Amino acid sequence: MNFNAPLLRPIRILLVPISILYGAIVWLRNRLYDTQVLKTTSFNLPVICVGNLSAGGTGKSPMVEFLLKHLHKTRNVAVLSRGYKRKTKGYSLANAGTTALEIGDEPMQFHQKFPDVSIAVGEERAVAIPMLLHDKPDTNVIILDDAFQHRAVKAGMNIVLTDYSNLFTRDYYLPTGDLRDERASYKRAEVLIVTKCPPALTLEEKQAIEKEIKPLPHQKVFFSAIRYGQPYHILTKNTIELSAETEVLLVSGIANPEPLKKYLHEVADTYYELLYGDHHIFSIDDLKEIKKKFSQMQASQKLIITTEKDAVRLIKFEQQLQDLPLYVLPIEVQFLFGEEPVFTELMTKFITGFKLPA
Structure with a gap:
C-alpha cells in the first residue's frame, strides 16, 4: 500500500478497513465474471471501451473526443455513457432539445461538439446498446465511455487510462485511495495510456513507467499530455x-x-x-x-x-x-514521442479487421 500517493491523504488512511472490504467485493465480482457465473454480452460490431481503474480525473472525455475526431467523418459512430449525475434514469438518446440535466455533462459536451454523432446514455450498457442500435441502425462503431469496470458488455478494444501523477500501480482501493477496480484488471486491456504527462517527459521516465506497469506482450502503452486551446x-x-x-x-x-x-x-x-x-x-x-x-x-x-x-x-x-x-x-489529447499515428492506426486496424469477441 503506497500511502505516499498524491490522493492518499492522512484522513483517508483511517478508512483502510472499508477499503479492504471494498477490495474484497471487487475481487469476488471479477472472479464471478472470470468464471462466467456473471455473464457478458458481445455485439456484432466494433465496440471501443474507454475507461480506467480509478475514480475520475484520468482524462476519459478528451480521449473519447480524440476518437470521435478521427472516426466520425468516415464511420457511423455512437457514444454510450452512463450519464453520471443526470436527473433521468434508463436509456436516452440525445436530440436537439436535450440538456445536461437529462443526459449528464460529459455526454452533453460530446453532443454539442459532435452533433452528427449519436450520443446515448444508459446505466445498463447491455440493455442500452440494443436500444441504441434500434434507434440508429446505421451505427457501425460504438464507443463506451467509462465502462471498463462494468463487465456486462465485452468490448473488442479496451483502452485503460491512468494518470501520470497517480498511476494505478501506486493507488489503493476506495475510499483510502481512488481504485475502483483491481490493479490486475489492467491485464484485460489492449491499450494502456498514461495521461496528463509533462509534455517534456523524457525517454528514461517513459521506460521507467513502462517497467512499473509491466504491460503484457499483447498490450501497447502510450503516453499523452494535455494541450489547451x-x-x-x-x-x-x-x-x-x-x-x-x-x-x-x-x-x-x-x-x-x-x-x-x-x-x-x-x-x-x-x-x-x-x-x-x-x-x-x-x-x-x-x-x-x-x-x-x-x-x-x-x-x-x-x-x-x-x-x-x-x-x-x-x-x-x-x-x-x-x-x-x-x-x-478547451483541451485535447497530445500523444507524446510521435506516437499519435501509431495509436490511430491501431484503432483503424481494429475496426476494419473486427471479429466477434470470443
Missing part, C-alpha cells in the same frame, strides 16, 4: 488570448483541476479560484457567488475561465451570463 466565450464563441497581464477567476467542478490550475499559473498574471465538487450542478446562488468574486478582482484586464464540462452546466443561465466575460478553455 484558445479560450472561447461561452455565448458568442469569440476567442481570446490569455496573457501575462490578465487576471483570471477559475470556476470549475471537475475531479482533478490541478493540471488546469498549473496551466493558468503559468500563462496568466494571477488567478483566483472557485472550485466545486465533480459534476457540480450550478445553482443561481453559485452564479451570484461567481459574480461577487469576479467583481472583487481589481485588475482592469480580467476574465472568468471554466472548463467545457462546466460550461454545459452553466449555459442554462444564458440570460444572466450576458454581461460576464466567461470563457471556456
Whole structure:
C-alpha cells in the first residue's frame, strides 16, 4: 500500500478497513465474471471501451473526443455513457432539445461538439446498446465511455487510462485511495495510456513507467499530455488570448483541476479560484457567488475561465451570463514521442479487421 500517493491523504488512511472490504467485493465480482457465473454480452460490431481503474480525473472525455475526431467523418459512430449525475434514469438518446440535466455533462459536451454523432446514455450498457442500435441502425462503431469496470458488455478494444501523477500501480482501493477496480484488471486491456504527462517527459521516465506497469506482450502503452486551446466565450464563441497581464477567476467542478490550475499559473498574471465538487450542478446562488468574486478582482484586464464540462452546466443561465466575460478553455489529447499515428492506426486496424469477441 503506497500511502505516499498524491490522493492518499492522512484522513483517508483511517478508512483502510472499508477499503479492504471494498477490495474484497471487487475481487469476488471479477472472479464471478472470470468464471462466467456473471455473464457478458458481445455485439456484432466494433465496440471501443474507454475507461480506467480509478475514480475520475484520468482524462476519459478528451480521449473519447480524440476518437470521435478521427472516426466520425468516415464511420457511423455512437457514444454510450452512463450519464453520471443526470436527473433521468434508463436509456436516452440525445436530440436537439436535450440538456445536461437529462443526459449528464460529459455526454452533453460530446453532443454539442459532435452533433452528427449519436450520443446515448444508459446505466445498463447491455440493455442500452440494443436500444441504441434500434434507434440508429446505421451505427457501425460504438464507443463506451467509462465502462471498463462494468463487465456486462465485452468490448473488442479496451483502452485503460491512468494518470501520470497517480498511476494505478501506486493507488489503493476506495475510499483510502481512488481504485475502483483491481490493479490486475489492467491485464484485460489492449491499450494502456498514461495521461496528463509533462509534455517534456523524457525517454528514461517513459521506460521507467513502462517497467512499473509491466504491460503484457499483447498490450501497447502510450503516453499523452494535455494541450489547451484558445479560450472561447461561452455565448458568442469569440476567442481570446490569455496573457501575462490578465487576471483570471477559475470556476470549475471537475475531479482533478490541478493540471488546469498549473496551466493558468503559468500563462496568466494571477488567478483566483472557485472550485466545486465533480459534476457540480450550478445553482443561481453559485452564479451570484461567481459574480461577487469576479467583481472583487481589481485588475482592469480580467476574465472568468471554466472548463467545457462546466460550461454545459452553466449555459442554462444564458440570460444572466450576458454581461460576464466567461470563457471556456478547451483541451485535447497530445500523444507524446510521435506516437499519435501509431495509436490511430491501431484503432483503424481494429475496426476494419473486427471479429466477434470470443
